[in-house]
Amino acid sequence: MIIFKIGGGQSINLKGIAEDLAALNEPKIVVHGANALRDELSEKLGISKKVVTSVSGYASVFSDSKAIDVMMMAYAGLRNKRLVELLQSQGVNAIGLSGLDGCLIQGQRNRGIRVKENGKIKILRDFSGKPRAVNKTLLTVLLEQGYLPVITVPIADENGFAINSENDDIVALLQSALQATTIVQLIEAPGFLENPSDPDSVISRLTIRELRMREQQSAGRIKRKLHALVKIFENGKPRVIIADGRVEHPVKNALNKKGTVIQ
Template structure:
């Protein structure tokens, strides 16, 4: 099976043009087929604030009312996505920027209201991702750049957690390629003390996840990130890494951030 690397980028890397330039250079240099998935929550929050739309978060997840949906669509699918694609083209990486609606690549279901109404937020299942369309793009020599916007098939765009998209895409593509999933952000990986870069947890097993949550080692936005990662491993993804964006080349030597294993 040919190798496919799916990289999710987020956090301060997207906000800082110098960091983003370096990351995209390293991403371009990765050998084999690859897919880039990105968020951009901080920029969406800043633009929303300037437009009078305040961000509302619960357990690291954004509440998406109709005004927020407009903002995140503009930022994720427009500003950030096309900027990344243009930069990748400048590095001779033939990228194509996409939402889930383009080519019907990712369909989602609006999250049902339970204790919290998340608004226009899309949840994914095992049938959400069109591996056939993504495979045809990859085989044509294109590098898909997927943003955190999906659709419901009935004309409604939905905001979907980019970590969830990366995990679902990795699971779908693992039937076609030998797939590894890499989450990149501004920290070295999962840290026992978020202020201490030397407190890296090099490896986490699925069985240790609940304990680390109870200890507070894993909290906030890291909870859905790890949940998605372990779901991916359970469903056929060979390896998942979480680490610092500017250390991406080290993924080839298996010496990158925190490794997640079953």
């Protein structure tokens, strides 16, 4: 079992990914983002994106009701169905699902995000939360019947309402439930970079211990992503590959270890 996490950047080569996945005869699941498309739609609709950073140093997108609407349009709507379309055109019987569908991914809504504003601690409440459970029965049936699940947000909260969640956390939860042997993350970079501004500073290999150290030393958005990567190894010992999603053959290159391998 391989879990593919496809980044939501504008330059990700979705067509190349679809072509590569069509040639891969192994059980697989896709989890995808759509952040660039979300930002584009937000701008057209006049809805500004708000990023907040908790007192513990983790950054996230503040998800009010308007943000959830835009997310549904971008993630579960346009990006999900276009990706399914590309896969179907390559002969892959893909099925697009949000975590809300069939309660595929159920989470717990956040009680509040503790932030510091003007020297004071403030609690912000929104429609976001952590994924807690996977409808493994539904996924198993789909996989056994030859479908490729293509999954994205929103997920369902404990009362069945749509909430935003981090795809990195969803991948970690799927890994725990399905015990995938490999997780491939396709991003807008050649791999995990020592220096984010230098594309030639790819770290070819990282140990889990080194990953934990880097999480402790980081802040903001990257801290959250590193934390989710660390969680992947809490309930299994998969191989994680972070590779370039912009190249001609993103999946083939990744499986040939062209990027960063974490083990």
